[in-house]
Amino acid sequence: MPDTPNSDDKPRPAPSPRPPAAAGADRPVRRPVPKKPAEMPCEPWEGTLPSALQERFGDRLSRAVLLGGQKLLVADIAAAFEVLSCLKQEHGFDYLVDVTAVHWPDKPEQFEIVWTLYSFSANERVRLKAGLAEGDLAPSVTALYSSANWLEREVYDMFGIEFKDHPDLRRILMPDEWEGFPLRKEYGIVQQDSDWVRENLKIESAQ
Amino acid sequence: MAETTLAPPEVQAETLLDSNELVLNMGPQHPSTHGVLRVILKLDGETVLGTDCVIGYLHRGVEKIAENRTFQQFAPYVDRMDYVAAVSNGLGYCMAVEKLLDVEVPPRAQAVRVILTELNRIASHLLWLGTHALDIGAITPVFLCFREREEVLKIFENYCGARLTTHAFRIGGLQYETYDTFEKECLDFCDLMEQKLKEYHDLLTGNRIWVRRTKGVGILNAADCKDYGVTGPLIRAAGVEWDLRKAQPYCGYENYDFDIPTAKTGDTFDRYMVRMEEMVQSCRIIRQAVDALPEGPIKGKVGKVIKPPPGEAYVSIEAPKGELGYYIVSDGSLNPYRVRVRPPSFVNLGALDKMCRGSLVADVVAIIGTIDIVLGEVDR
Amino acid sequence: MEQLLANPYVPPLILTAVIILVFPLIAGYIVLAERKVLADLQVRLGPMRVGPYGVLQPLADALKLMLKEDVIPSQSDKWIFWLAPVLSTFTALSAFAVLPLSDRFFVADVNIGILFILAMSSIGALGLILGGWSANSKYSLMGSLRAAAQMVSYEVPLGFATVTAIMCAGTLSMQGVIASQLERGVWGAFDNYGLMLIPTVLFIIAGTAETNRAPFDLPEAESELVAGFHTEYSGFRWALFFLAEYAAIVVISSLCVTLFFGGWLRPFPNVAALEMPLNTAFPAALFALIALGCSKGVFRQALVGFRLVMAALTGLFLLVAAAFALPAANELMIGLFWFGFKLAVMVYMFIWYRGTFPRFRYDQLMDVGWKWLIPISMFGLILNGVVQLFARG
Numbered sequence: 001m002p003d004t005p006n007s008d009d010k011p012r013p014a015p016s017p018r019p020p021a022a023a024g025a026d027r028p029v030r031r032p033v034p035k036k037p038a039e040m041p042c043e044p045w046e047g048t049l050p051s052a053l054q055e056r057f058g059d060r061l062s063r064a065v066l067l068g069g070q071k072l073l074v075a076d077i078a079a080a081f082e083v084l085s086c087l088k089q090e091h092g093f094d095y096l097v098d099v100t101a102v103h104w105p106d107k108p109e110q111f112e113i114v115w116t117l118y119s120f121s122a123n124e125r126v127r128l129k130a131g132l133a134e135g136d137l138a139p140s141v142t143a144l145y146s147s148a149n150w151l152e153r154e155v156y157d158m159f160g161i162e163f164k165d166h167p168d169l170r171r172i173l174m175p176d177e178w179e180g181f182p183l184r185k186e187y188g189i190v191q192q193d194s195d196w197v198r199e200n201l202k203i204e205s206a207q
Numbered sequence: 208m209a210e211t212t213l214a215p216p217e218v219q220a221e222t223l224l225d226s227n228e229l230v231l232n233m234g235p236q237h238p239s240t241h242g243v244l245r246v247i248l249k250l251d252g253e254t255v256l257g258t259d260c261v262i263g264y265l266h267r268g269v270e271k272i273a274e275n276r277t278f279q280q281f282a283p284y285v286d287r288m289d290y291v292a293a294v295s296n297g298l299g300y301c302m303a304v305e306k307l308l309d310v311e312v313p314p315r316a317q318a319v320r321v322i323l324t325e326l327n328r329i330a331s332h333l334l335w336l337g338t339h340a341l342d343i344g345a346i347t348p349v350f351l352c353f354r355e356r357e358e359v360l361k362i363f364e365n366y367c368g369a370r371l372t373t374h375a376f377r378i379g380g381l382q383y384e385t386y387d388t389f390e391k392e393c394l395d396f397c398d399l400m401e402q403k404l405k406e407y408h409d410l411l412t413g414n415r416i417w418v419r420r421t422k423g424v425g426i427l428n429a430a431d432c433k434d435y436g437v438t439g440p441l442i443r444a445a446g447v448e449w450d451l452r453k454a455q456p457y458c459g460y461e462n463y464d465f466d467i468p469t470a471k472t473g474d475t476f477d478r479y480m481v482r483m484e485e486m487v488q489s490c491r492i493i494r495q496a497v498d499a500l501p502e503g504p505i506k507g508k509v510g511k512v513i514k515p516p517p518g519e520a521y522v523s524i525e526a527p528k529g530e531l532g533y534y535i536v537s538d539g540s541l542n543p544y545r546v547r548v549r550p551p552s553f554v555n556l557g558a559l560d561k562m563c564r565g566s567l568v569a570d571v572v573a574i575i576g577t578i579d580i581v582l583g584e585v586d587r
Numbered sequence: 588m589e590q591l592l593a594n595p596y597v598p599p600l601i602l603t604a605v606i607i608l609v610f611p612l613i614a615g616y617i618v619l620a621e622r623k624v625l626a627d628l629q630v631r632l633g634p635m636r637v638g639p640y641g642v643l644q645p646l647a648d649a650l651k652l653m654l655k656e657d658v659i660p661s662q663s664d665k666w667i668f669w670l671a672p673v674l675s676t677f678t679a680l681s682a683f684a685v686l687p688l689s690d691r692f693f694v695a696d697v698n699i700g701i702l703f704i705l706a707m708s709s710i711g712a713l714g715l716i717l718g719g720w721s722a723n724s725k726y727s728l729m730g731s732l733r734a735a736a737q738m739v740s741y742e743v744p745l746g747f748a749t750v751t752a753i754m755c756a757g758t759l760s761m762q763g764v765i766a767s768q769l770e771r772g773v774w775g776a777f778d779n780y781g782l783m784l785i786p787t788v789l790f791i792i793a794g795t796a797e798t799n800r801a802p803f804d805l806p807e808a809e810s811e812l813v814a815g816f817h818t819e820y821s822g823f824r825w826a827l828f829f830l831a832e833y834a835a836i837v838v839i840s841s842l843c844v845t846l847f848f849g850g851w852l853r854p855f856p857n858v859a860a861l862e863m864p865l866n867t868a869f870p871a872a873l874f875a876l877i878a879l880g881c882s883k884g885v886f887r888q889a890l891v892g893f894r895l896v897m898a899a900l901t902g903l904f905l906l907v908a909a910a911f912a913l914p915a916a917n918e919l920m921i922g923l924f925w926f927g928f929k930l931a932v933m934v935y936m937f938i939w940y941r942g943t944f945p946r947f948r949y950d951q952l953m954d955v956g957w958k959w960l961i962p963i964s965m966f967g968l969i970l971n972g973v974v975q976l977f978a979r980g
Contacts, residue, residue: 068518098532098549146558150557183545189274189275
């Protein structure tokens with residue numbers, strides 16, 4: 001798993017240029033493909049909002065960049081709720097577009113929770129990311145945004161990430177008794193909870 | 208009977224409450240839950256005290272499948288989410304991958320994309336109108352709507368061979384050039400549609416029963432819409448003039464002249480009127496796009512092997528049902544590392560409980576209809 | 588033979604047997620007509636497979652329903668579950684006893700005929716309530732609760748409208764009502780200087796609600812309650828409910844036709860000049876036209892069997908047309924024709940409503956019933972009474 005800098009939660013100096021990704025190197029390329037940058041363009045995000053946030057949260061907000069032109073913040077998981085609360089209450093990000101997670105099994109902080117926010121007044125979109133170690137609790141933002149209820153349930157359902165103070169943390173798409181969290185990387189594409197399938201569908205395999 | 212021994216107060220209260228409540232299980236096999244939605248209703252007589260949605264009956268693990276397919280291979284899968292607006296799904300996905308690749312889509316391809324997506328918006332709204340009217344008990348509009356929707360599907364079929372799950376777009380542009388009579392058929396359809404919309408208005412808008420069944424039902428005001436992340440026609444009906452095609456134009460929508468229909472109260476009738484007007488606006492966009500269809504290539508500079516650099520992007524479009532977002536993480540390999548779909552139906556359905564409380568059973572059906580969910584997209 | 592027919596008990600018995608045997612078939616064809624009319628409203632064709640243009644569809648449906656597995660829910664109250672459709676069908680068909688199908692075709696002309704029909708239709712609603720309750724299903728229960736509430740609220744305006752008509756006619760006998768309209772030379776609907784139109788319209792609205800037809804089809808409301816009171820019924824029991832529903836439509840329509848539209852009388856019964864064009868030319872031409880339509884089918888159908896069916900239908904309708912041209916046969920059938928013709932218009936209206944209107948909501952239904960129909964019907968009654976008092980002296 002290549003370690004992408006944008007998914008890192010620690011501040012680091014300017015991303016070091018790397019050769020094109022190794023995964024496709026063994027594949028012979030017949031004609032020269034147009035040279036692509038190995039990374040997405042990533043530049044520091046200047047403005048009042050990132051500086052205000054950085055001033056307030058200091059080290060706990062490790063990055064504020066424009067990744068491919070999209071505004072991205074990376075914070076400590078412990079500060080995530082405060083950052084979101086500040087974004088909502090002080091900066092007008094009144095619409096929680098999405099909550100999701102990405103699983104990076106090779107990293108110490110296996111999960112990355114991603115909140116996408118939008119401000120109707122400023123017509124501005126911001127993405128906040130925070131790393132989370134296996135077994136730790138993520139903060140629930142249901143108190144700030146009602147839409148987080150189902151979105152966090154889905155994250156719990158798919159990744160097994162538990163949200164602290166969530167009012168109704170149940171599985172949402174998978175059956176309640178299902179074993180395993182499908183969107184984790186170790187969960188195979190054809191894997192199933194055979195016991196559940198046998199018991200509830202009365203068939204040997206759903207594959 | 209006054210002297211009978213009473214249960215402890217808390218138990219007594221619970222039993223008293225229980226005796227008034229009827230738990231009704233609506234779905235997954237029910238005529239008007241639009242597929243396999245299951246709603247558990249807690250009722251007092253016919254009044255709804257609370258709801259609980261049970262979803263996932265159509266869960267196919269689309270996001271998991273994405274991680275095991277290449278970028279191109281996954282494109283047809285997105286059509287299977289919101290299968291009544293497959294073209295919009297495809298557009299969102301292609302745009303997200305194009306964002307990762309940083310590819311420019313040529314203007315002709317963009318214009319054709321706009322035409323097809325707007326046609327699809329009309330088709331999706333027509334299907335919504337028909338089924339919504341059917342839920343409220345008007346059995347005729349559904350057939351009239353399908354008659355017009357058929358015309359859209361014919362254009363899709365002529366363009367790419369498929370009617371429902373079209374896979375019309377490719378990453379970087381289009382696969383197929385338009386066919387000879389494409390422009391004419393699109394314009395003819397716009398004429399037909401504007402004429403037929405009057406028919407629908409005659410049948411429903413002026414109908415007192417229809418108005419009584421929809422006015423004041425399932426109100427969701429602007430603040431609640433934002434709180435619940437509800438987008439699309441629902442938030443516009445609540446008076447928020449917000450449409451991604453205007454707010455953050457993509458695909459050249461900034462070049463077209465169209466209005467964002469809004470309403471005030473955010474009830475079922477307003478949402479109905481907003482969607483009806485949206486169909487008119489879509490026709491306007493299609494006319495402009497067809498008239499100014501530029502010549503030129505239909506595909507940008509995309510290699511045969513699609514391998515975006517490591518990175519991530521969130522791209523969202525205004526799908527017929529609301530904000531449809533794709534958050535794609537690439538690790539530099541051939542397969543996407545993670546594809547997250549931000550489905551409008553799923554998020555909008557989250558506000559069902561808020562909209563249903565205190566209304567009647569018949570309203571629940573109307574509200575499910577007015578949210579315009581597609582279970583393929585809710586469950587993915 | 589003559590002697591047998593002269594016996595006062597024999598013709599009614601024969602007619603009763605005919606009604607019981609033939610009505611299921613008629614109901615089947617009303618269903619077919621409903622499907623065809625709805626199809627026409629909805630830009631489609633309707634049943635087209637069983638027989639030419641689907642004309643044999645009712646027979647296929649009946650066969651299917653009789654052969655279906657009879658499912659009784661295990662938790663149901665079996666005795667009542669069994670009783671409910673029987674009760675509905677029985678009461679609905681009983682009401683036919685007092686319907687004046689023509690001046691000579693009727694089972695009985697009792698002096699409380701109208702009351703009998705109202706009573707039977709009230710008991711019929713009991714079948715719906717019992718059926719929904721005994722199935723032990725929540726959807727059924729809610730359907731039957733709605734049926735009960737609807738029956739209670741809509742029988743009142745229906746009753747007031749009927750009372751107004753009775754007051755105008757001065758009798759409770761069905762034949763008597765028609766005789767009075769003949770005597771006064773005006774249909775009930777236009778009597779009292781047109782003021783009788785108020786109860787006429789109310790009767791049609793309340794009658795639609797009384798028969799649980801759209802837009803008042805709340806007890807079965809398929810988009811909310813799956814199938815309402817008959818959710819758990821299948822096969823023949825369900826067919827009985829179906830039969831009862833269509834019987835109720837025919838009964839209510841007949842009552843409406845009798846009270847307000849002159850029953851088996853032809854339009855303008857007192858204008859002698861219209862005797863020939865309306866009583867001979869019109870029915871003969873109508874059936875000849877139908878025969879002409881059928882004859883087209885003979886050439887359009889591909890299958891030989893279908894052609895034969897269409898040819899038979901052509902022949903049948905030609906025969907009927909010819910019969911209307913014969914004075915003796917005409918005299919026998921003309922009352923039946925006009926009654927059936929008016930009934931068909933009423934039934935068509937019922938189908939038309941269904942194709943046009945969305946469904947009322949439960950509270951709106953009550954609202955319309957109690958806040959609008961009942962006050963207006965009372966007002967109509969008083970108004971007509973006053974007018975009658977002064978106009979007739």
